[in-house]
Amino acid sequence: MYARPLARLIEQLQRLPGVGPKTAQRLALHILKRPESEVEALAQALVEAKKQIGLCSVCFHLSSEPVCEICRNPNRENNTICVVADSRDVIALEKTREFKGKYHVLGGVISPMDGIGPEQLTITPLLRRVSQQQPKEVILAISPSVEGETTTLYVGQLLKPFTKVTRIAFGLPVGGDLEYADEITLARALEGRRELD
Known part of the structure; x- marks a missing residue:
């Protein structure tokens, strides 16, 4: 159906998260229509990012540095650490411009079904960091999936002897209807309620 190089390109694009066969085909055909210089720039950017980002x-x-911009920033609060599962969570929280502290990325969540236990995550470095820096608060900002809840409870119990441990509130999205919300979301919304200003 496809020439071998095109089939390989589609196959590789399908490995990306959220990219199915049709999207991979559309992307591959788009790439082939672009000037060679643009395709080379894309390929170079991919290789450079892979080599330079750690x-x-x-x-x-x-x-791209041994210590990230957030950790190096002297204007960030050292007394609050927000624990997240993934760097995508840091990016999402940074977009809000609300959190002024520092982060700790676990590198995933505890998921025995996927063979991910606490030892595969950066929990030990987190405990070491908290015991050394003694922040006033550690905020657990981990998605409320079954695995996320397990991770939150596990990490929370380990951190409690060192500092105040909180978790972000969960609730209804803006514009959401109560009738379409699941029970867990509604329960979290009720738990996270606060007094009107």
């Missing part, structure tokens, strides 16, 4: 030695967020 993990921050402090918080394990993506970084």
Whole structure:
């Protein structure tokens, strides 16, 4: 159906998260229509990003330096650490411009079905960091899936002897209807309620 190089390109694009066969085909055909210089620039950007981006030695967020910009920033609050599962969560939280502290990226969530236990995550470095830095608060900002809840409870219990441990509130999205919300979301929304200002 496809020439071998095109089939390989589609196959590789399908490996990306959220890219199915049709999207992979559409992307591949788009790439082939672009000037060779643009395709080379894309390929070069991919290779450079893979070679130059690693993990921050402090918080394990993506970084092109040994210590990321957030950890190096003297204007960030050192007394609050927000624990997230993935660098995507850091990016999402940073877009809000609300959190002024620092982060710790676990590198995933505890998921025995996927063979991911606490030892595969950056929990030990987190405990070491918290015991050394003694922040006033650690905020657990992990998605409320079954695995996320397991991770939150596990990490929370380990951190409680060192500092105040909180978790982000969960609830209804803006514009959402109560009748379409699941029971867990509604329960979290009720738990996270606060007094009107």
